[in-house]
Amino acid sequence: MSWMNAVPVLIGLILSPLLFGIINRVKAWFAGRNGSPLLQTYFDVFKLVRKGMVYGTTTSLIFQLGPALVLTSVLLALLMVPFGTMAAPLSFKGDFILLAYLLGVSRFFTVLSALDTGSSFEGMGASREVQFAALGEPTFMLGALLMAIYTGEMSLSGMVREIHFEAVGGQSAAVALLVAAWMMLLLTENSRIPVDDPNTHLELTMIHEVMVLDTGGPLLGMVTYASGIKLWIFSALIANLLVPNLHAGAVTQGAVFVAAVLLIAVVVGVVESIMGRVRMRQIPKVLVGATALVATGLIMTLAG
């Protein structure tokens, strides 16, 4: 491991808030508006961290520590995400399980902070978040299993080194199903349309946003930044499946990879622009559908 391995992580840290800017600009373009600046999330985070703290009177230490723990767990998770052909700084057999559960830890503390406020809204949001996360988990795990079986590798970095278009060949259908399923997972995990609507002000319809209604100032800054990183992690995982090995220099390869990640943000923006949210009751069907897709891919891999 050299200092070079730190570069992808740095790029993730720097560029992740940009994803929200891109999504919002795409949505604005569809709506015929100018939209907020590309760098708006940076401004927001910068503004929030300079603010003072206000805590609800019903909250305890858990609420105050929550956002820091959330941010820490997603930052740790980021260390395990490979960057195209470049291996992740932290890579070992079975790292994908740790990745999944670090994200689980971040969710756990988000939920705990939400419940700590005692607000009926936040409790409702926490209940929804946990329900849908449980249904999303098989999609991630089966996807990782698919890659492991196909590549014979047990670490994420090893897997993505082997999965690129020229190598995939006959299995491209299985990988395509995996990409589709993980895209749905990305939309769910990052509370995007059609599962959740990050821009709504309607507390009763929110899933993720409602859990941080009582959070403000630097804590909200941390939560916002953490959600940017989380979106980056999922986008990067999918980009890893899409970007071929160009056998080019690290800079070119890296640039293509970053472009792919940003392109995924564009796709998210397009999806949000052309469809509405599904009814809350129907969300499990979406998630089970994603699991079915990845399971089909898995069967194809096993049979092929």
Next chain:
Amino acid sequence: MTEYRPEYRNVAAVPLKDIAQSEMASFRTQVQERVAAGGLVLSFFGAPIDMEMNLICVIGQAETGALHVFRTAVGESYPALTPTIPQVHWFEREIAEQWGIRPEGHPWLKPIRFMQRAYNGKNILSADGADVQVGVTDYYSMEGREIHEVAVGPVHAGIIEPGHFRFQCHGETVFHLEIELGYQHRGIEKALVGGPHKRTPFFMETLAGDSSIAHGIAYAQLMQALTGTQASTRAEYIAAIALEFERLANHTGDLGALAGDIGYLPTLSYNGRLRGDYLNMTGLICGNRFGRNLVVPGGVNFDLSPDTVSELKKRLDVIFRETRISVDLLWATPSVMARFENTGVVKKEDGIALGWVGPAARACGIEVDARAHFPFGAYREIKVPVASQESGDVYARARTRWQEMENARTFIDTALSTLPDGKVRADVDVMRKGALASNTLVVSLTEGWRGVVCHTAITSGEGRFAAYKVVDPSFHNWFALAMSLRDEQISDFPLCNKSFNLSYCGHDL
């Protein structure tokens, strides 16, 4: 059957002596018979007439276009009508709140506006006769280990009016929603007594700011009836054109907002702009986008020049075509239809029993429209078809609004093309002493974009307002929203709410 049953038309001035004061028992029978015959209670209120408290009930019979007015003297209390006529439940709560008259046997007697005390100082809605505190009252509640209560408002996350909503939930499912309003109570009805004052027209146009024209016309018609003035046909046409533009603007905005509530951006964005275009057309007519100061007793303040007429036609043509494209996106997008259909379903029989009005009622098959059934102004000459749907869900309410927009467009086209000549304003000074007929009652109905607007005025012996009762369509329909949430997902509340889009200030007055 009672034999004496006078019928009046919309905006007829009736001398009070012609409205016989019935005994309470006979009053109840008459009201019950009219309601049983399909009548809609348009207004039911207490008013002091000649130092004596009266209950006055105005019932509209859509089939015949007849209005019935019944009155009876009342003391401290009377047997509530609500148990047999559910549609008066809100009216009876209002009577109890405004006059301290107890409707005995009312199933859920509590304030609707949190007035501190009744006009006459009585207070029967707090335990010990103390002042009613805002927001402090009994709420319907359920018990059980898995039941949870969610309280929303009165301060909301968006820039909207205040109202308090309490949901009794089991998981995501709502068993019951209770709506508490009154946070916008301005005391307008009280301020109108003794009028008309200089401020009266301004009160009228801001009863519900998005229905300025509807309330403006209702007031103007009423004053014309009281002063014996006739507005010219041209003036009536211009007022009706403005009323339809108001309908177009609000329905456009609401269809966009419905899309916004489910995160469907295209229609949200386009309709936001198109709503402004319709408001601008109203602005073109009178210089104010909400049509303030356009409709006045005696006619309208602004005439339409031939240039304005052709400009309006031209703009309407373009804007409406764009609106159609934007709204058609809703019906053509599966993810939108999946949310609209079977969400917030209300039943026709509930609507009839509870007396719902406007597009909300028509969306479940209750075809009542004051323009068609109690025609006024230009609607006596240009007929508007009654838009309606059967399913009573969010889709039906959206679709009904779209039908009404198509009808409004046709109406405006026709009215602009057949605009009669003449003066647009008759000279009438409502402030002049003796200008208004004394001891007279007038009921004036218009069909605003939310439904029927009912103004009832009673003049004193000096020809001033002894009572002025305003019933905004929201007053009838708030309970429809509560009904639409029964067994619905709590996450669909905003969508259901928007599909009715009721007025808080129009209710709170």
